[in-house]
Amino acid sequence: VRARELGIAPGVLPTGEKNDITDVAGVRVGHVTLIEGNDIRTGATAILPHDGNLYQSPVPAAVFVGNGYGKLAGISQIAELGEIETPIVLTNTLSVDRAMSAIIDWTLDQPGNERVRSVNAVVGETNDSGLNNIRKRVLTPDMIREAITSASTGPVQEGAVGAGTGTIAFGWKGGIGSSSRHLPENLGGHTIGVLVQSNFGGILQVDGAPVGERLGQYYLKDEVASDKADGSIMIVIATDAPLSSRNLERLSKRAIAGLARTGASMTNGSGDYVVAFSTYRQTDPAAAQTENDNMSPLFQATIEATEEAIYNSLFMAETVDGFDVSTQSPRRVEALPLDKVKEITGAN
Amino acid sequence: VRARELGIAPGVLPTGEKNDITDVAGVRVGHVTLIEGNDIRTGATAILPHDGNLYQSPVPAAVFVGNGYGKLAGISQIAELGEIETPIVLTNTLSVDRAMSAIIDWTLDQPGNERVRSVNAVVGETNDSGLNNIRKRVLTPDMIREAITSASTGPVQEGAVGAGTGTIAFGWKGGIGSSSRHLPENLGGHTIGVLVQSNFGGILQVDGAPVGERLGQYYLKDEVASDKADGSIMIVIATDAPLSSRNLERLSKRAIAGLARTGASMTNGSGDYVVAFSTYRQTDPAAAQTENDNMSPLFQATIEATEEAIYNSLFMAETVDGFDVSTQSPRRVEALPLDKVKEITGAN
Amino acid sequence: VRARELGIAPGVLPTGEKNDITDVAGVRVGHVTLIEGNDIRTGATAILPHDGNLYQSPVPAAVFVGNGYGKLAGISQIAELGEIETPIVLTNTLSVDRAMSAIIDWTLDQPGNERVRSVNAVVGETNDSGLNNIRKRVLTPDMIREAITSASTGPVQEGAVGAGTGTIAFGWKGGIGSSSRHLPENLGGHTIGVLVQSNFGGILQVDGAPVGERLGQYYLKDEVASDKADGSIMIVIATDAPLSSRNLERLSKRAIAGLARTGASMTNGSGDYVVAFSTYRQTDPAAAQTENDNMSPLFQATIEATEEAIYNSLFMAETVDGFDVSTQSPRRVEALPLDKVKEITGAN
Amino acid sequence: VRARELGIAPGVLPTGEKNDITDVAGVRVGHVTLIEGNDIRTGATAILPHDGNLYQSPVPAAVFVGNGYGKLAGISQIAELGEIETPIVLTNTLSVDRAMSAIIDWTLDQPGNERVRSVNAVVGETNDSGLNNIRKRVLTPDMIREAITSASTGPVQEGAVGAGTGTIAFGWKGGIGSSSRHLPENLGGHTIGVLVQSNFGGILQVDGAPVGERLGQYYLKDEVASDKADGSIMIVIATDAPLSSRNLERLSKRAIAGLARTGASMTNGSGDYVVAFSTYRQTDPAAAQTENDNMSPLFQATIEATEEAIYNSLFMAETVDGFDVSTQSPRRVEALPLDKVKEITGAN
Numbered sequence A, B, C, D: 001v002r003a004r005e006l007g008i009a010p011g012v013l014p015t016g017e018k019n020d021i022t023d024v025a026g027v028r029v030g031h032v033t034l035i036e037g038n039d040i041r042t043g044a045t046a047i048l049p050h051d052g053n054l055y056q057s058p059v060p061a062a063v064f065v066g067n068g069y070g071k072l073a074g075i076s077q078i079a080e081l082g083e084i085e086t087p088i089v090l091t092n093t094l095s096v097d098r099a100m101s102a103i104i105d106w107t108l109d110q111p112g113n114e115r116v117r118s119v120n121a122v123v124g125e126t127n128d129s130g131l132n133n134i135r136k137r138v139l140t141p142d143m144i145r146e147a148i149t150s151a152s153t154g155p156v157q158e159g160a161v162g163a164g165t166g167t168i169a170f171g172w173k174g175g176i177g178s179s180s181r182h183l184p185e186n187l188g189g190h191t192i193g194v195l196v197q198s199n200f201g202g203i204l205q206v207d208g209a210p211v212g213e214r215l216g217q218y219y220l221k222d223e224v225a226s227d228k229a230d231g232s233i234m235i236v237i238a239t240d241a242p243l244s245s246r247n248l249e250r251l252s253k254r255a256i257a258g259l260a261r262t263g264a265s266m267t268n269g270s271g272d273y274v275v276a277f278s279t280y281r282q283t284d285p286a287a288a289q290t291e292n293d294n295m296s297p298l299f300q301a302t303i304e305a306t307e308e309a310i311y312n313s314l315f316m317a318e319t320v321d322g323f324d325v326s327t328q329s330p331r332r333v334e335a336l337p338l339d340k341v342k343e344i345t346g347a348n
Helices: A075-080 A091-110 A141-149 A211-215 A245-261 A297-317 A340-346 B077-079 B092-108 B141-149 B210-217 B246-261 B296-315 B337-345 C076-081 C093-109 C139-147 C212-215 C244-263 C296-315 C338-345 D075-081 D093-109 D141-149 D213-214 D247-262 D296-314 D339-343
Strands: A028-036 A040-048 A059-068 A088-092 A122-126 A176-182 A191-199 A232-239 A270-278 A319-324 A329-333 B028-035 B042-050 B059-068 B088-092 B122-126 B176-182 B191-199 B233-238 B271-278 B320-324 B330-331 C026-037 C040-048 C059-068 C088-092 C122-126 C176-182 C191-199 C232-237 C271-278 C320-324 C329-333 D030-036 D040-050 D057-069 D088-092 D122-128 D176-182 D193-201 D234-239 D271-278 D319-325 D329-333
Touching: A028 A141, A040 A091, A040 A141, A040 A191, A040 A319, A059 A075, A059 B246, A059 D075, A075 D057, A075 D075, A075 D088, A075 D271, A088 A091, A088 A141, A088 A232, A088 D040, A091 A122, A091 A141, A122 A232, A122 A270, A141 B271, A176 A211, A176 A297, A191 A245, A191 A297, A211 A340, A232 A245, A232 A297, A232 A319, A245 A270, A245 B059, A245 B092, A245 B246, A245 C122, A245 C244, A329 D057, B028 B141, B042 B092, B042 B191, B042 B320, B059 B077, B059 B246, B059 C076, B077 C076, B077 C271, B088 B092, B088 B233, B088 D271, B092 B122, B092 B141, B092 C093, B092 D339, B122 B191, B122 B271, B141 C232, B176 B296, B176 B330, B191 B246, B191 B296, B210 B337, B233 B246, B233 B296, B246 B271, B246 B296, B246 D247, B271 C076, C040 C093, C040 C139, C040 C320, C059 C076, C059 C244, C059 D247, C088 C093, C088 C139, C088 C232, C093 C122, C122 C191, C122 C232, C122 C271, C139 D247, C176 C296, C191 C244, C191 C296, C212 C338, C232 C244, C232 C296, C232 D093, C244 C271, C244 C296, C244 D057, C244 D247, D030 D141, D040 D093, D040 D141, D040 D193, D040 D319, D057 D075, D088 D093, D088 D234, D093 D141, D122 D193, D122 D234, D122 D247, D122 D271, D176 D296, D193 D247, D193 D296, D213 D339, D234 D247, D234 D296, D247 D271, D247 D296
Parallel strands: A088 A122, A232 A270, B088 B122, B233 B271, C088 C122, C232 C271, D088 D122, D234 D271
Antiparallel strands: A028 A040, A040 A088, A059 A270, A176 A191, A191 A232, A319 A329, B028 B042, B042 B088, B059 B271, B176 B191, B191 B233, B320 B330, C026 C040, C040 C088, C059 C271, C176 C191, C191 C232, C320 C329, D030 D040, D040 D088, D057 D271, D176 D193, D193 D234, D319 D329
């Protein structure tokens, strides 16, 4: 079940209709999931800002790096031009090259792109080697292309799927999660949608409740360095608010606040990245850009939707058996025990 | 009372002896508080990294800007050289020039600085115009110099004092707060101390408990834009860990996670700044710099100490009557009702 | 004489009418020059983006830091909000506080600003202690205010005047210089104006000619560390092109290329800052923002105008006798010998 | 011939023995060049910081982005950790994915890396589609791996080779170029080596002489937007000076000054990137890090070596016949006419 079905409703703002990133009109999400034998548990997830020619109609965009132990591709061109011109693909750490290949080939193949000579592929990743034999590098560009071509307008599949197939968060099974907020008309009437690939550690809090401590599973529990909280999170934010790339960067910074509220430890080994884009050129091209003074409700919406998307990634994930590369042995990662979470949060 | 006396103990790591920034050996803090008539409620707070000649023995340092609607002086030279060469002074928004004057004059006057021709004064601020007639600009460089010259090794005075005399947080009286964490020997044995000047808004959570929502006082409560959560926070981090300026910058980013956990909305109008420095050249000059791989416990300590320092700034502040510049009328800002907080958090 | 009168005409684009920053409509420049006794040679220069209420009508703006050994005030708020809300004042290193005081007080005093509670003063500086007894701190806020209130639409006074009264560049007398470029209509028809305060070292090239080497005066000439090239440059760029703050930041980066072409060594001790703003909201508020693809001619214009402004700062400066703080003795800094420059450059 | 053989010797500092990047002890360079039929003119160039296990012994490193219209892979992890853990590979814009594949596979295969689960491949590119049918994507990871495995300690092959096979600079044939500077003992005695992949436009100056204008071939010559100066440059800096990542970042900024002196227009479409690393942990692991105050000669050396490396990339390149993707037709790009350059520069 999703967090909200258990009464977990972070923040004060209303959600969008589906309570996921596809509440932002035009945004599409696709997954490819690869499960093979006892040791392959991986995949890819594609987010498409709109269904037109993305290269010819790029979207205003920005990136914020919470902690940069990661391989996000495309980062400097987004910063320079303030735009994204391709799908955004999430996958595992050692498949970034393959996802770039998929994006480049797909882009060159789109009608109207016959003379395109330069493609800034945007690929994020987290490391699923706790459940996936990542060194085998079995994901191919063709598989990843399926995530792009199968993308649809929702609802988003969550949990151990796509790029979240083999990820781990707070010691439990993580994965893909999503959530949204829809601002009232007097605050602009816009929608913020967030999708996460959760794969990090810390001391889990659920809407403030100390779930990690109560369940005895958290970073530094035994005050030994071996108790790693490393890992990463990729956060993608979509909005139809007419934001400049500068204000999209500011927006993306706020996702880190949502992350912080779940108890993330933001360790050295974590790659915490936020990619934000706006679809307004497709949905309302004549809109005047949102002024600085009107950004605050969008910031609050981002914090709330990010927090809830992370809970959804945990709540929707089921127990997975896989292979741990560091120990070279089988490993089971349990789903978060929702009955106990319910008890601890006092949700009803 | 301080948060911990009410049983509020964020995180999992032990505090330092005094549980404030002066637990980092050599660090000194001084306040000057200015209360005049019905409308002046302001002051300044100085943090001195060590008691030697700061200009001749600068400390490794870094700054992180959470949201840059603020006037932090000294920022680009700290980034370029990775050092701070003066006291750090916090004050109100329209007194940054005066605090710079105080720092420049004090530095030129120190024995050994007779040929000094350049001083990079570091001054942070938040806007206390909700209780202080800030436009009168009554703080003088001489007054602010008192904060520097009176600085001592603690314990730190908290609440409505110094630069926190007129500040407001989450709609209640904010101010100066401090906290520390001392890492066990197997995690390095170092100390992290944090001092904050709290003056921001959002939806207050106390160690996860929804205090703001329960007390009916929070950002966007009535979903109207007039309900401003603007404001700012200055966060100063001291440590004796032998950190490079790059790792101090990473450390300073983590303070924002502590801020986020208190429910900050990080609005457009907020100036959220973190200044971090290390005293290791004074206490252990031959120490090898901490490696990236050993940073995570220091990050966790920073998150925890920042969160607790913010609670202390609220818990230690008393109700203040002053003058609201925006309405040009008297205003009372209540202290956080600790009995109710205790009830809501279930602390005992 | 100005560089162009000697046939020095860097680049390929035409200048504006006056060939200075006031070719950008509405931009005003004012100086205050302070010469006292044998040891005070300093001043301040104010640049006002337009003659309306700057606080109520801020201009899109950006800052780029070439080398950050400097004290530029206002930097983080410009980055966050993409705007400047005050005059820009240049002065000496130890008078930044005084210039902030002048800007704050002047802003609070403007009609319409009666409720203003926050002012982000923008102050740049270079260190004139080679000719000026900077430690005396004799410039007052009232004097600096004169630079603001006396600002006019040009032509700009250049050389040893205002903030350039005591500066030194490449071992000769530097100071204030300005230049502009006006793009042909098919490249947008916009104007770029640049003003510099030159106070740095290196190996002077004039439009490519090795003036520094030929005259035997340059950085590392004797390959000894004592031959310091330290110093700084403040560069202010104005344009009427309708640029976003992101593209203004990109524009400001190009000024460093103009600086490089003069032979600057960009040493450790240099504070090389660029502040760029656009006046389009005043002159053409309905203009669509310039697209990335149309930025290149503006970049070229910026490089050329910066290079020429630096030459003007040298060519227009006369020999000055003052006081060197580092040696505590009188010092004469010669004007650049223009006859020899003419010979070396082979101009006309 | 190389620039210096024609008497072109930018700057005032002496070169290293070979006057290329391999003057920095341990640094190795390898090329793979791919010429097929009438339309394939491309390749890859690998720079290896040392001959040990790069993943287990990463080098301090930094990146500076001059203009970010490019796809440099690896950027955020270098910024976060201050290190490079792989070879640096340069190639064409649409082969970054393939170069990443090569680096990842090669790294996983190195002895001692059997448990490695994360690889931050560093790949730079410029767009050779003016001479190379880039859309065919014929370079394979296996070919690129040859550049890595064949790398040697010099001298570096320059001109139309490796990643420079199909590049164009200032309208003439560009390519790979390299140069170095060796500081005298009293300035530290360290070596700076630079390697460039030149593929950009502007108005060529050679050691100050207006070669582009005299030969009538330059950006904005006809003041029409169609006269594109787009393109890019990748600059790699190696040094044995014991620099922190912060000072390596400062060093990398100075390369842009060298670039500027050649007349680069730094247009919108340019991807101008600098990657800098230090080998001191291999050559002098106990060395104390260079202090800020001693950086200036290294900065000057970087400016000079970058300028000369660019000249070498042009001077060593021969005329190439290839295929222009934008016009879909054959294209010849001439080598720079060195006899005329000699005449214009007055070199003898």
